[in-house]
Amino acid sequence: MKVEIIIYIYGAICISMIGFNIVYNLMLRRRDALFDKRTEKMRQGIRRQFQLIQKGEKTEKNHKKFLMKKLKRINYLIAYDNALQMEMKDQKAEVLEKYFSQIESVILFLAVRYSKKDKMEAGYFAFFLSEYAVNRKREMDSLLGLLLIYVKKDNLYCRVNGLKALYHLGDVENVITALKMQDDDRIYINQKILTEGLLTFQGNHDDLIHGLWKEFNRFTDHTKLAILNYIRFKTGDYKEEIYGIMTDEKADKELRLSAIRYFGKYVYPPALKWLLDFVNDHEPSHWEYVNVAVSSLSRYEGEEVIRALKGAIKSPNWYIRYSAAQGLEAHRLNYSELFDIINGEDRYAREMMTYRLEAKMLQETGGDNS
Amino acid sequence: MMDAYKTFFSYVGIFFVLYLIGYASFLFLSVAVGSATLYQTKRRNRLKNELAGDYFIPVSIIVPAYNEEVTIETSIRSLLALEYKLYEIIVVDDGSRDRTGEVVREAFHMHHVNRPIQRKIVCQPEEAVYETYTQKVPITLIQKRNGGKADALNMGINAAKYPYFICMDADSVLQYDALEKIMRPVLEEGNVVAVGGAVRPSNGAEIKNGHVVSYRMPDKLLPCMQVLEYDRSFLAARILFDKFNGSIIISGAFGLFKKSVVVDAGGYDATTMGEDMELVVKLHVFCREHNIPYRIRYATDAICWTQAPESLGDLRKQRRRWHIGLFQSMMGHRRMFANFKYGLVGFVSYLYFLIYELFSPYIEVFGVFTIILAFMVDLINVPFMILFFFIYVMYSSVLSLTAFFSRTHTIDLKLRISDVFKAIGLCAVEVSCLRFILAWTRAAALIGYKRKKQSWGSIERKKIEFK
Numbered sequence: 045m046k047v048e049i050i051i052y053i054y055g056a057i058c059i060s061m062i063g064f065n066i067v068y069n070l071m072l073r074r075r076d077a078l079f080d081k082r083t084e085k086m087r088q089g090i091r092r093q094f095q096l097i098q099k100g101e102k103t104e105k106n107h108k109k110f111l112m113k114k115l116k117r118i119n120y121l122i123a124y125d126n127a128l129q130m131e132m133k134d135q136k137a138e139v140l141e142k143y144f145s146q147i148e149s150v151i152l153f154l155a156v157r158y159s160k161k162d163k164m165e166a167g168y169f170a171f172f173l174s175e176y177a178v179n180r181k182r183e184m185d186s187l188l189g190l191l192l193i194y195v196k197k198d199n200l201y202c203r204v205n206g207l208k209a210l211y212h213l214g215d216v217e218n219v220i221t222a223l224k225m226q227d228d229d230r231i232y233i234n235q236k237i238l239t240e241g242l243l244t245f246q247g248n249h250d251d252l253i254h255g256l257w258k259e260f261n262r263f264t265d266h267t268k269l270a271i272l273n274y275i276r277f278k279t280g281d282y283k284e285e286i287y288g289i290m291t292d293e294k295a296d297k298e299l300r301l302s303a304i305r306y307f308g309k310y311v312y313p314p315a316l317k318w319l320l321d322f323v324n325d326h327e328p329s330h331w332e333y334v335n336v337a338v339s340s341l342s343r344y345e346g347e348e349v350i351r352a353l354k355g356a357i358k359s360p361n362w363y364i365r366y367s368a369a370q371g372l373e374a375h376r377l378n379y380s381e382l383f384d385i386i387n388g389e390d391r392y393a394r395e396m397m398t399y400r401l402e403a404k405m406l407q408e409t410g411g412d413n414s
Numbered sequence: 415m416m417d418a419y420k421t422f423f424s425y426v427g428i429f430f431v432l433y434l435i436g437y438a439s440f441l442f443l444s445v446a447v448g449s450a451t452l453y454q455t456k457r458r459n460r461l462k463n464e465l466a467g468d469y470f471i472p473v474s475i476i477v478p479a480y481n482e483e484v485t486i487e488t489s490i491r492s493l494l495a496l497e498y499k500l501y502e503i504i505v506v507d508d509g510s511r512d513r514t515g516e517v518v519r520e521a522f523h524m525h526h527v528n529r530p531i532q533r534k535i536v537c538q539p540e541e542a543v544y545e546t547y548t549q550k551v552p553i554t555l556i557q558k559r560n561g562g563k564a565d566a567l568n569m570g571i572n573a574a575k576y577p578y579f580i581c582m583d584a585d586s587v588l589q590y591d592a593l594e595k596i597m598r599p600v601l602e603e604g605n606v607v608a609v610g611g612a613v614r615p616s617n618g619a620e621i622k623n624g625h626v627v628s629y630r631m632p633d634k635l636l637p638c639m640q641v642l643e644y645d646r647s648f649l650a651a652r653i654l655f656d657k658f659n660g661s662i663i664i665s666g667a668f669g670l671f672k673k674s675v676v677v678d679a680g681g682y683d684a685t686t687m688g689e690d691m692e693l694v695v696k697l698h699v700f701c702r703e704h705n706i707p708y709r710i711r712y713a714t715d716a717i718c719w720t721q722a723p724e725s726l727g728d729l730r731k732q733r734r735r736w737h738i739g740l741f742q743s744m745m746g747h748r749r750m751f752a753n754f755k756y757g758l759v760g761f762v763s764y765l766y767f768l769i770y771e772l773f774s775p776y777i778e779v780f781g782v783f784t785i786i787l788a789f790m791v792d793l794i795n796v797p798f799m800i801l802f803f804f805i806y807v808m809y810s811s812v813l814s815l816t817a818f819f820s821r822t823h824t825i826d827l828k829l830r831i832s833d834v835f836k837a838i839g840l841c842a843v844e845v846s847c848l849r850f851i852l853a854w855t856r857a858a859a860l861i862g863y864k865r866k867k868q869s870w871g872s873i874e875r876k877k878i879e880f881k
Contacts, residue, residue: 050435050438055805055808055809055812057442057446058442058445058809058812058813058816059812061445061446061449061812061816062812062815062816062819065815065816065819065820065823068453068823069819069823072823118461122460122461163463164457164458164461164463165461167461167462167463168461168462168463171461171462171463199463200465200602201458201462201463201464201465202463204465205462205463232603232604234469234600234601234602234604236469236471236601237465237469237601240468240469362530362532392530395528395530396530398528399527399528399529399530402527402528403527403529403545403547406525406527406545406546406547407547410523410546410547410548
């Protein structure tokens with residue numbers, strides 16, 4: 045067996061790796077210098093265009109030609125992005141608005157080019173759009189259509205950046221279409237990313253929520269949950285609709301929990317009966333419903349609410365006891381009203397209530413009065 | 415008799431040829447894949463293919479501490495400098511004999527509270543709980559009866575409020591973006607149950623508010639060699655295992671876990687010395703046996719800076735602990751060995767750790783004795799042996815340097831020319847000398863190990879330079 049041959053082959057490959065490292069290092073140094081040079085050139089060009097716009101003139105044709113020619117290459121696009129960031133700092137919004145409006149043909153041209161490039165470069169272009177696309181819906185119709193191509197790409201970052209750009213452009217229909225597309229493709233996008241993304245939408249949120257609600261049932265539970273959470277953060281106008289989800293025993297557990305949280309944020313008297321029913325459910329496997337319902341009761345008034353919370357603090361489940369103590373504390377009951385808990389026989393309830401009161405005081409005073 | 419020797423040596427020769435081909439192939443593959451991944455990650459980040467934004471999943475940071483009065487305050491201050499919004503810090507003082515608890519209480523103005531802690535996982539009882547809300551995030555100090563690091567971590571899990579927790583060492587410092595980076599795999603994939611962070615020796619690095627402001631190879635030779643060893647053995651191998659969901663170790667210095675799965679799996683095993691590895695192996699077993707889809711990931715850019723031992727005695731103590739931990743984890747989950755049920759984890763990861771980590775010191779020491787024996791009976795070709803050793807040193811050195819340069823290039827660390835020469839010079843010493851000293855240490859580690867279980871490793875602590 046010629047073992048040495050194998051070892052020599054490995055050695056040769058490793059030495060070429062070292063060679064690659066040295067060459068790469070040298071290239072990196074050269075690239076940094078080149079990048080600075082390109083950025084400076086771009087800055088000068090952008091600055092000149094801003095000055096022209098301030099004088100009431102239009103951007104130069106040569107500038108657009110230059111951008112069309114150079115920005116097809118990713119390294120130039122990165123330099124342009126960098127130059128824009130530097131030049132935009134002290135610039136008025138209206139100048140920027142006019143500048144982007146006048147180079148729209150360049151952006152459209154690039155959008156087509158980058159949609160055909162590799163996933164990472166396409167992802168970068170989508171990021172670029174999300175950074176600079178302002179609310180110019182009417183002028184950017186073609187771009188909106190193109191962005192959907194990015195949202196459909198088999199690359200999480202490209203999708204997220206594409207969605208981000210769509211949120212920034214503020215067009216309701218395209219955002220809904222994009223959400224439907226990602227939902228149909230079943231490519232995983234964390235529910236938190238979807239919710240946080242929707243919250244950055246630059247258009248009219250009421251219209252978006254209205255549109256999403258109309259299509260709500262066609263989404264998977266994963267996307268439905270993101271939409272429900274988004275609605276919870278934005279508006280209390282969907283109580284009736286969300287009440288339907290909370291009371292639907294066949295609905296997905298996470299959706300129902302989100303619906304219960306909705307009524308913790310927005311008081312809705314008809315929901316109270318359901319919340320109390322959840323709290324009084326002693327089936328151990330339903331503890332999550334009980335826990336979220338207990339948390340949601342903080343904003344509801346009335347003796348039956350206090351009674352339910354006092355019952356919940358005696359639950360064998362630690363989380364429910366904790367939430368109930370928080371709920372009781374949120375109702376700002378005085379010592380005599382909590383006497384039966386603090387001096388009661390249930391040691392676990394007593395400890396939890398005492399702790400919550402101590403923690404609350406620490407949070408409010410930093411411990412100065414303790 | 416001579417014929418018997420010859421037969422013996424020819425079998426030994428065949429064994430070592432196969433062993434070395436396996437090792438060389440693995441090392442080559444891991445460094446090649448590791449380097450390629452690092453360069454790809456750099457390109458990905460440069461092209462903004464990342465989840466930048468306010469996607470903050472709440473996380474509890476658990477800092478188990480035992481006799482850490484020298485480092486604990488700096489360590490917590492470094493955690494407060496993290497660029498992340500939703501987290502809490504839980505310090506578990508495992509019955510320290512020094513002023514660890516007092517230092518934390520005084521430095522962060524903590525107050526005693528009667529906090530009930532749920533016992534989801536069995537652990538030694540708490541003696542006192544302190545809290546403060548005056549800092550950027552809530553800090554909890556739990557002083558408990560001594561039970562070992564795993565027991566302290568279990569207490570931390572019991573007290574954690576958030577769905578994910580980070581375990582880390584009290585003498586480590588997280589880079590400013592470490593939390594965001596380690597959470598990224600959780601956002602990228604729906605079924606991630608654990609993520610390992612990249613642990614790097616902090617010796618030689620100057621860290622300001624979690625940012626590395628200057629990086630040099632450490633002055634002392636021993637930590638310097640460990641820097642090279644970390645890159646070759648840990649960084650590269652873990653990236654390779656990550657490719658097929660085969661990581662079976664997440665360093666106790668920095669790892670992220672999904673709390674509910676860890677609780678269901680039973681938490682850390684307080685009877686083992688290698689609780690970090692044991693937990694990850696246990697998670698593989700638990701998820702596979704319960705048909706839970708899962709991923710255990712490795713985040714190369716989530717960085718934790720830790721103090722590498724500066725004396726040979728401390729380094730040997732550390733490696734002895736690691737080896738005992740490895741032995742306990744491997745033995746405790748031996749049913750994984752070549753078991754189809756555990757897929758590539760059982761066939762590749764377990765087998766690799768068994769042969770090239772657990773048995774390797776014995777094989778290497780056996781090799782040295784065989785050489786001596788062969789020399790005594792005049793059955794060794796000395797020039798060939800020297801040539802073979804030279805090739806081995808060259809080969810390992812080249813791979814160490816490849817991994818080292820790939821890492822430094824891809825995170826834009828600017829090395830001085832003296833550091834480059836230091837790395838080139840020391841990589842040969844590391845593979846030819848330090849490796850054999852540590853092989854001997856690891857080979858002897860299991861002698862009397864049962865007496866040492868549950869104890870904390872005591873390595874000399876130096877104040878962390880965190881500005």
